[in-house]
Amino acid sequence: MPVSPDLAEDLAAAVADLYEGAEQVLIDRIRQAIAEGIDSPTWVEQKLAALGNLQAAIAEVIEALQLDASGAIGQAVAEAYERGQQAAVAELGALGVGQTAAAATALPTAPVVDRIAQAVIADTGPVHLRMLRQSMDVYRDVVSRAAAAPVLGAQTRRQAAQSALDEFANRGVRGFVDNAGRSWELRSYVEMSMRSATARAAVEAHSDRLGAAGVELVIVSQAPEECPLCRPWERKILARTGAPGARSVRVEHATEDGEMVTVEVAGSLPEARAAGLMHPNCRHRVSAYLPGVSRIPAEQPSRGTYEQSQQQRYYERQVRKWKRRTEAAMDEKDRKAARAKVRAYQARIRELTAETGMPRKSHREQLTTAR
Structure with missing residues (x-):
């Protein structure tokens, strides 16, 4: 996994x-x-x-x-x-x-x-x-x-x-x-x-x-709406540890004893992480790469752009902001106005996700209040 x-x-x-x-x-x-x-x-x-x-x-x-x-x-x-x-x-x-x-x-x-x-x-x-x-x-x-x-x-x-x-x-x-x-x-x-x-x-x-x-080699997945930091490492094979830099390596076949195969390595996992791969909001996955057995997956089109994913994050922050305004309101008039803003930004999120196919993450629109 x-x-x-x-x-x-x-x-x-x-x-x-x-x-x-x-x-x-x-x-x-x-x-x-x-x-x-x-x-x-x-x-x-x-x-x-x-x-x-x-x-x-x-x-x-x-x-x-x-x-x-x-x-x-x-x-x-x-x-x-x-x-x-x-x-x-x-x-x-x-x-x-x-x-x-x-x-x-x-x-x-x-x-x-x-x-x-x-x-x-x-x-x-x-x-x-x-x-x-x-x-x-x-x-x-x-x-x-x-x-x-x-x-x-x-x-x-x-x-x-x-x-x-x-x-x-x-x-x-x-x-x-x-x-x-x-x-x-x-x-x-x-x-x-x-x-x-x-x-x-x-x-x-x-x-x-x-x-x-x-297992000393891993492969990076492709992720939708990838950011510029991660894009260079998508679908690339990396050394789990070791020196940075792209290179060709000769390694033993994963299932055939004595058989050697050549693998093109894009760098090391620590190098890729230092460059931004696997950052806090990263959706890329790293899995074991088995020489002679694993295959590099075909490139898949993204649902939306990185910029659109950031627009969605902005709308989510606005929803939370206006929910805080609801909590801070001292009378019903201000509470109603704040709730209307919440609904307006949630509508924008629905429109964006419908247009792009990006998933809506409703938990990012919620406030957690410990009373």
């Missing part, structure tokens, strides 16, 4: 759900704190006096999140590694008993799993501090703008508060910057980190198991 990042996609999504749920709790806590007594003439004084209580409540939510997330990250990486091992054993099941037995031999997994999990925990560590800081900044901003609005005559206090809450719901907790300098919203950042980690765990486990069975 081939291995790919989507083998553990559900594991990454489960961890990201924890963070998105916590984000929704923060929005709801801030909304409730702001709405309480908003028509009172002493509202500003009440809100400023309650600042410490709100900070303690938010810190409690984040502390619980941090504890839950650390355990979930370790479990997800361990499960991804196990799935990668199982994929290799299943893939080699049709081979000789000796190779299958070698693939099934226990390998030391704890050091690999711990290394990958600890890297993710360290990477997401600053997230918790930013969640607390931005939540409190938003609360202060809402109070300040709502207090100033009646004086300036531009908006009522309620309108000003709703406007500030809408801005927070639009962007969510964000400001997480990756190595390429790109800024991410909270859920996307955590899911990206987890997809990278679980993909790495699954691919390493699969490769280790193949190596235990004496």
Whole structure:
């Protein structure tokens, strides 16, 4: 059974759900704190006096999140590694008993799993501090703008508060910057980190198991709507380990003892991964290549373009954004307007998937709220 990042996609999504749920709790806590007594003439004084209580409540939510997330990250990486091992054993099941037995031999997994999990925990560590800081900044901003609005005559206090809450719901907790300098919203950042980690765990486990069975070559599948980073490696044969660079190699036939065959190798798997193959959202699969037996599959047309797949991702983010706006709304009028936006972007997704044949991934349009 081939291995790919989507083998553990559900594991990454489960961890990201924890963070998105916590984000929704923060929005709801801030909304409730702001709405309480908003028509009172002493509202500003009440809100400023309650600042410490709100900070303690938010810190409690984040502390619980941090504890839950650390355990979930370790479990997800361990499960991804196990799935990668199982994929290799299943893939080699049709081979000789000796190779299958070698693939099934226990390998030391704890050091690999711990290394990958600890890297993710360290990477997401600053997230918790930013969640607390931005939540409190938003609360202060809402109070300040709502207090100033009646004086300036531009908006009522309620309108000003709703406007500030809408801005927070639009962007969510964000400001997480990756190595390429790109800024991410909270859920996307955590899911990206987890997809990278679980993909790495699954691919390493699969490769280790193949190596235990004496399989040193792998082949990359073709995937629909492939990105420019992956396209050069599609349908190419790679060395599981070793030096980079294309070359011809003479290897023994997979089933005929003593018979040698020539294989054109495009490079090594580590080289391809360093160049972008198997990135967090990659849909390519890597499977064992058996010299003299495996065949390079014929090229298949894509359903849509990479740009269209990115357009779909944009619409999904907009659906989630307007669902957050629904959560942040302080009255039914604003909730109805936000729901209408949700339906409009979902209609665009339906149109795009119908036009291209790309699958609709409804789970990417959902908010997970832990209340």
